[in-house]
Amino acid sequence: MEKLVRQMLVKMGENPEREGLVKTPERVARSWKEITGGAQQDPGEMVRGALFQAEGQEMVIVNDIDFYSVCEHHLLPFFGKAHVAYIPNGKIVGLSKIARVVEAYARRLQVQERMTAQVANCLMENLNPLGVAVTLHAQHLCMMMRGIQKQNSYAVTSEMLGCFKNDPKTRAEFLTLIREKPWS
Ligand SMILES: [Zn+2]
Structure with missing residues (x-):
């Protein structure tokens, strides 16, 4: 190189x-x-290695996970925040592992849509919850530095699986919770 x-x-x-x-x-x-080091990591293994038994079926949500990735079309960064939620089905995963999974999928050549789906599918397959929701808000330097130079626009992508896809109330609760900023 x-x-x-x-x-x-x-x-x-x-x-x-x-x-x-x-x-x-x-x-x-x-x-x-x-x-691009995330391509050598196994995010599924990160999840499987940190599972714990749990009874509850209340939504677990990790908000505002910072991530930095690279757009595969321009090799320029896109970066922002990930919001990840799931509803347990007998098991929970260590919260820090959710951020590690986001990072592992961010650290490779990506498109935001695929990264969103990969994070959601990884949790769905390895944690086996009732549902997973992932939303990414990101700014793309390929939009901000070149071409039309849209400085303040950002892209939002979502992937809803299981009960987040099928139950409008669960989805609405997630969308409300990711808007809340308890410290502001
Ligand atoms: Zn791009």
Whole structure:
């Protein structure tokens, strides 16, 4: 990758030997390894490794999980907040694992719609709850820095599975809870 980044700098009309750029190929290669490192992780295993028995069937919700991903169409970042909810069916998962699952799917070349569905399906398959809801709010640098330069627009994607899909009351409760900001 370092060789390719060097070539890219030349194509941009830059001199890759100048002081600020000499180590850039190395830095870029290292940061892309981290940014796309989620592809080597197994989010399903993260969930299966942190399951606990639980009786309740009340909604569990983790709001405002920060994530950073990369749009596969432009190789530019998109980033924002994920809101994830599920209704247990005998098992719960450690809350921090939900954020880890979001991160694992964010750290790869993505489109927001697919990432939303992947997080939801991963929880549905490995936690086996009554339902899962995932909503992502994200700003895309490919929209903000180039083209039409829509500075303040953001994209919202949702995936509703199980009872969130079938029961309008459950879905409405989720949508209300992700709007609440208890600390503000
Ligand atoms: Zn894009």
